[in-house]
Amino acid sequence: MLINCGQYSFDLATSLPLIQKSANLIYGDAPVSGVISDFNLSLNASSLLRRFVKPQVSFLCDQHSPFKPLPLNQGYALLEWGMNWCIAAHEYTRFLIHSAVLVKNDKAILCPASPGSGKSTLSAYLGLSGWYVYSDEMAIIDMDEQRVLPMFRPVCLKNESISLLQSWHPSATVTPVCRDTQKGDVAHVKVLSWSQYQQLRPAPIAGLVFPRYKVGSDLKIYQLDQLDSFNQLSHNAFNYNVLGKSAFKAAAQIVGNAKSFEVEYSKLTDLALFFDELVQD
Amino acid sequence: MSIAPKQILHYLAQPERCTLISLVQWQQLIWLFREAKLLSSLAAVLERRALLCSLPVYAQRHLQSALVYADRQAQQIRFECDELQTIFLNTDIKVLYLKGAAYTLADTENSRGRICNDIDVLVNKSQLAAAEALLKRNYWKSDKLSSHDERYYREWSHEIPPMVHILRGTVLDLHHNLYLPISGRSADMAKFFELVKTTNSGALVLNQEAMVLHSIIHLFMNEETQSAMRDLWDIHLLTAQYSTADFWNNLHNLALSTGFELEFRYCLTALKYYLGSALDPLTKNQCEQYFEDNWWVRKVLLPALLPDHPLVIGWQQRWAKRFMYFRGHFLKMPLHILLGHLTMKSFFGLRDAIFGKHQFSPKKN
Numbered sequence: 053m054l055i056n057c058g059q060y061s062f063d064l065a066t067s068l069p070l071i072q073k074s075a076n077l078i079y080g081d082a083p084v085s086g087v088i089s090d091f092n093l094s095l096n097a098s099s100l101l102r103r104f105v106k107p108q109v110s111f112l113c114d115q116h117s118p119f120k121p122l123p124l125n126q127g128y129a130l131l132e133w134g135m136n137w138c139i140a141a142h143e144y145t146r147f148l149i150h151s152a153v154l155v156k157n158d159k160a161i162l163c164p165a166s167p168g169s170g171k172s173t174l175s176a177y178l179g180l181s182g183w184y185v186y187s188d189e190m191a192i193i194d195m196d197e198q199r200v201l202p203m204f205r206p207v208c209l210k211n212e213s214i215s216l217l218q219s220w221h222p223s224a225t226v227t228p229v230c231r232d233t234q235k236g237d238v239a240h241v242k243v244l245s246w247s248q249y250q251q252l253r254p255a256p257i258a259g260l261v262f263p264r265y266k267v268g269s270d271l272k273i274y275q276l277d278q279l280d281s282f283n284q285l286s287h288n289a290f291n292y293n294v295l296g297k298s299a300f301k302a303a304a305q306i307v308g309n310a311k312s313f314e315v316e317y318s319k320l321t322d323l324a325l326f327f328d329e330l331v332q333d
Numbered sequence: 334m335s336i337a338p339k340q341i342l343h344y345l346a347q348p349e350r351c352t353l354i355s356l357v358q359w360q361q362l363i364w365l366f367r368e369a370k371l372l373s374s375l376a377a378v379l380e381r382r383a384l385l386c387s388l389p390v391y392a393q394r395h396l397q398s399a400l401v402y403a404d405r406q407a408q409q410i411r412f413e414c415d416e417l418q419t420i421f422l423n424t425d426i427k428v429l430y431l432k433g434a435a436y437t438l439a440d441t442e443n444s445r446g447r448i449c450n451d452i453d454v455l456v457n458k459s460q461l462a463a464a465e466a467l468l469k470r471n472y473w474k475s476d477k478l479s480s481h482d483e484r485y486y487r488e489w490s491h492e493i494p495p496m497v498h499i500l501r502g503t504v505l506d507l508h509h510n511l512y513l514p515i516s517g518r519s520a521d522m523a524k525f526f527e528l529v530k531t532t533n534s535g536a537l538v539l540n541q542e543a544m545v546l547h548s549i550i551h552l553f554m555n556e557e558t559q560s561a562m563r564d565l566w567d568i569h570l571l572t573a574q575y576s577t578a579d580f581w582n583n584l585h586n587l588a589l590s591t592g593f594e595l596e597f598r599y600c601l602t603a604l605k606y607y608l609g610s611a612l613d614p615l616t617k618n619q620c621e622q623y624f625e626d627n628w629w630v631r632k633v634l635l636p637a638l639l640p641d642h643p644l645v646i647g648w649q650q651r652w653a654k655r656f657m658y659f660r661g662h663f664l665k666m667p668l669h670i671l672l673g674h675l676t677m678k679s680f681f682g683l684r685d686a687i688f689g690k691h692q693f694s695p696k697k698n
Binding site for chain 2: 088089090092114115116142143144145293294295296
């Protein structure tokens with residue numbers, strides 16, 4: 053089958069019905085005819101004995117396997133992570149930052165942060181309440197104008213945020229939960245339909261917000277100077293060390309044009325109000 | 334359409350044919366060349382001929398990405414070699430750069446866009462221990478190996494276990510010969526140390542003939558064939574760059590005097606088979622003289638050089654590659670040692686096939 057993510061597409065060979073079903077649920081409305089794919093993936097049961105005892109699934113990008121196999125029920129999560137790996141390991145014409153990208157009024161806010169900062173929950177929450185999620189994990193930025201490109205991808209929810217999201221939006225499209233992965237329980241939620249995705253355009257970056265989730269905390273906002281912001285941004289870039297000088301220039305431009313904040317929060321509603329302020333005309 | 338296996342290198346040798354292919358063909362070409370470690374080399378030749386910008390955006394993006402990566406790697410090689418030069422500056426240890434690092438430092442025709450996994454250097458065997466100790470005092474360390482692998486390197490091999498730079502993660506292979514001493518066919522290194530030249534940056538590399546012969550030895554005596562097309566492309570560009578009557582004479586004499594004439598003949602046979610019409614007249618003439626035509630060359634040696642990708646190989650070629658794998662091992666070691674080595678390897682291979690590949694890998698963290 054073919055998975056069309058807008059900016060990138062993947063040829064997927066898998067005999068595992070669970071993966072096919074989830075992939076159809078998330079990407080089923082994207083067109084596939086006439087699409088040329090960037091990467092050739094396969095996900096299949098790993099070894100002979102393993103088909104019967106504790107079955108595992110292996111991820112292959114063409115003839116190579118960059119990861120260790122995972123238990124069979126984690127197959128779909130492995131596919132999504134594998135797709136991220138393909139892009140991060142091969143794309144050197146665009147600046148890639150480990151970051152959520154949220155867009156409103158044609159302005160993008162980047163949330164570059166380490167796992168556990170709550171950026172995925174934030175993306176899912178905003179994505180289902182009036183914002184466009186260009187990505188929950190990877191900002192893809194064109195080098196010349198430093199605009200973020202939209203991606204047709206789901207948001208990856210972890211642990212408690214899965215049931216939280218389902219209570220906010222009972223009708224949201226969510227894949228079956230992959231239990232006990234490296235990141236805990238994982239499910240993917242669809243935040244864009246293909247027809248919505250088609251309307252999206254590359255967006256200039258208006259704000260850089262480095263979020264930190266802390267239980268019970270009031271919303272605390274600290275403005276960052278350009279140097280701090282630059283350090284954190286480049287630290288979160290996937291391909292900074294390969295792009296070298298051009299990434300340095302792009303990061304400097306981004307930091308120069310956007311406002312930067314560090315934010316501590318516990319309530320998503322508070323954070324959403326602050327985000328709304330940032331993209332006001 | 335599919336890519337004709339025999340034509341793979343023609344896309345590199347005659348890049349203008351890339352301007353005529355469809356998007357679907359581009360997809361196949363990119364997948365194949367990516368696996369064969371030739372995508373950035375293709376990007377380099379297309380750029381040199383100013384053809385890159387006339388290609389479909391899809392192809393441009395993948396080619397450009399591969400080239401950026403390769404250029405960055407070349408920059409890192411130059412940096413690491415500068416660092417190594419400094420480390421060895423006040424010693425009497427001569428460091429000779431080999432293969433990828435040497436191509437980059439000598440700025441040979443094949444260096445642009447060439448991917449390499451590690452930096453290969455060679456020192457005199459009598460200075461090997463001193464060189465290793467000095468590197469260890471300068472942030473290079475060896476990973477812990479299984480006792481079998483440790484013994485393989487220390488007793489039988491022509492290199493010590495790979496060293497890794499603690500801060501930058503660069504991998505360094507420290508050699509004391511061009512080929513395994515245990516094979517009985519290792520090169521007389523005193524002789525090769527006379528066949529060297531100094532690059533503009535002051536690094537020591539093999540001279541033209543010795544550099545090409547080393548590439549040939551590496552390609553035709555190796556058990557791994559995954560990068561064979563890349564290596565054959567290297568040899569093509571190097572010989573095309575150096576091709577004069579003198580060069581070919583010297584290369585042939587060197588191959589004769591070091592006992593690698595058969596590999597030299599194999600190489601010319603492979604050049605003729607995979608590049609044919611793209612060769613310059615002098616090289617073509619050499620190929621005619623030394624062409625090997627027998628069942629083993631046609632059915633095993635030549636097909637085994639193909640990239641391990643279903644777009645260009647089927648079961649026959651896969652068997653050829655498997656055969657070359659055993660042959661490569663057989664050339665390296667006397668039979669009794671080889672049997673022990675392969676028993677260990679197949680034990681681990683079988684274990685992984687049954688229980689899954691990473692079940693027994695040492696746990697990280």
